Structure formats: C-alpha cells, structure tokens
Amino acid sequence: MGSERMEMRKRQMSVQQEAAPTAQAQTGPSPRASNACCFCWCCCCSCSWNEDRDDRNRKVSYDVKEGTADCEECPKPTLEEVRSWGQSFDKLMCCPAGRNSFRQFLRTEFSEENMLFWLACEEFCQETNKSVIEEKARIIYEDYISILSPKEVSLDSRVRESINRGMQEPTSHTFDDAQLQIYTLMQRDSYPRYMNSPAYKNLLNTLSEQCPES
Numbered sequence: 001m002g003s004e005r006m007e008m009r010k011r012q013m014s015v016q017q018e019a020a021p022t023a024q025a026q027t028g029p030s031p032r033a034s035n036a037c038c039f040c041w042c043c044c045c046s047c048s049w050n051e052d053r054d055d056r057n058r059k060v061s062y063d064v065k066e067g068t069a070d071c072e073e074c075p076k077p078t079l080e081e082v083r084s085w086g087q088s089f090d091k092l093m094c095c096p097a098g099r100n101s102f103r104q105f106l107r108t109e110f111s112e113e114n115m116l117f118w119l120a121c122e123e124f125c126q127e128t129n130k131s132v133i134e135e136k137a138r139i140i141y142e143d144y145i146s147i148l149s150p151k152e153v154s155l156d157s158r159v160r161e162s163i164n165r166g167m168q169e170p171t172s173h174t175f176d177d178a179q180l181q182i183y184t185l186m187q188r189d190s191y192p193r194y195m196n197s198p199a200y201k202n203l204l205n206t207l208s209e210q211c212p213e214s
Contacts, residue, residue, distance in 0.1 A: 074100065079207040086195055089187040101203065105194045106186075113151040114182050114190070117144040121179040125172045137170035145178070153182055 074096035085092040085101075092098040103115045120140050127133050144153050145163055155163075159177045166174040194200055 079211050082204050089191045105199050114186050117153045118182055121175045127172055134170055137174055
C-alpha cells in the first residue's frame with residue numbers, strides 16, 4: 001500500500017514539471033515591457049506628465065538671485081547710514097546697502113525667502129501691463145505662496161484666502177497684504193536679532209575705525 005502511494009506521488013510530480021514550461025510560454029513577456037504609461041507618475045518613461053515637469057523646471061523664477069554677489073548694486077554704506085539702521089527697520093529697508101546686509105543675515109537664518117518675496121512684490125506692484133501682471137503674479141505665487149514651494153513664506157489663512165481669490169484676476173495689488181505681513185514679520189522677528197548680530201556690529205565697528213573723528 002505504501003509503495004502504491006509513492007508511485008502515485010511520483011507521477012503527480014512528473015505531470016506538474018511538464019506543465020510548468022507550457023504555462024510560462026502562454027503567459028508571454030512581462031507587462032513591464034509594455035510602453036503604455038497611462039497614469040504614470042514615475043520617471044521610467046517619457047510620458048506627457050514628465051515633459052510638463054521638465055518645462056516647469058526650466059521656468060525662470062521671479063526672484064532675486066540668491067548668491068551674495070547678486071545682491072542689489074549700491075555704493076558702500078556710510079557710517080551715518082549704518083547707524084541709522086539701528087534707529088528703525090524702515091530706515092534699514094529704505095537703504096539698498098541695508099537690505100543687502102540684512103538679506104545676508106537672513107540667509108544665515110534660512111529665512112532669505114522673506115526678503116526675496118518682499119523685493120519681488122516691490123517690483124511687481126510697479127507693473128502696469130495686464131498680461132505681464134498675470135504672468136508675474138503666477139510666478140510669485142508658485143515661488144512664495146504655494147505650499148509646494150521650498151521658498152514658501154509664512155502667511156496666515158486670511159491672507160492666503162485673499163490671494164487665492166485675487167489670483168482669479170490678479171492686479172498689481174494682489175500681494176499687498178502678504179507683503180505687509182512679511183515686512184512686519186521681519187521687523188518683529190529678524191530685525192532685533194540682526195541688530196545684535198556680529199554681522200551688524202562688525203560692520204559698524206569697521207566703519208567707526210575708518211572714521212574715528214565721527
């Protein structure tokens with residue numbers, strides 16, 4: 001009885017081994033060999049989504065260059081100007097050299113996007129051409145307002161909702177509330193630290209040494 005069961009098991013194994021190659025031949029090549037890429041979100045093929053992504057990556061961002069050498073062109077600040085920066089944030093921001101120095105400080109705190117956004121808004125609000133306004137508004141939104149942007153600035157929900165409504169038909173004043181909010185944030189948060197930073201104190205001391213009679 002035991003030998004009969006062993007013989008039956010051998011025959012079953014033999015049948016399974018013969019059937020395996022046949023099943024594999026019927027299956028055909030792996031579906032991964034197909035070139036179809038409907039709903040493809042990976043980078044393994046040249047689908048239209050990836051082409052659009054490449055176009056977006058080639059877009060010129062509407063910001064000020066982030067390198068130190070690309071800050072605003074301006075003459076070297078005088079001792080009087082640097083001293084005035086300590087009197088108020090407005091005086092600092094009205095001086096191109098002050099904005100440059102403050103911007104470099106913000107870079108060390110990883111918050112340079114606040115100054116970049118403010119500068120972009122300053123230039124944007126002077127625009128009068130409707131088509132240019134719409135294009136620049138879209139770029140500013142993508143660079144500084146969108147939650148997907150690495151340079152997103154911190155705005156409250158009220159201002160964000162206002163911008164979202166305004167983007168339906170943007171004007172040169174679309175970002176006014178946001179610009180003011182970021183200006184206030186820099187004034188209350190970063191400006192006091194800048195005044196007490198080695199960057200400001202060293203600049204003040206250097207100019208004082210060059211003008212001892214002052």
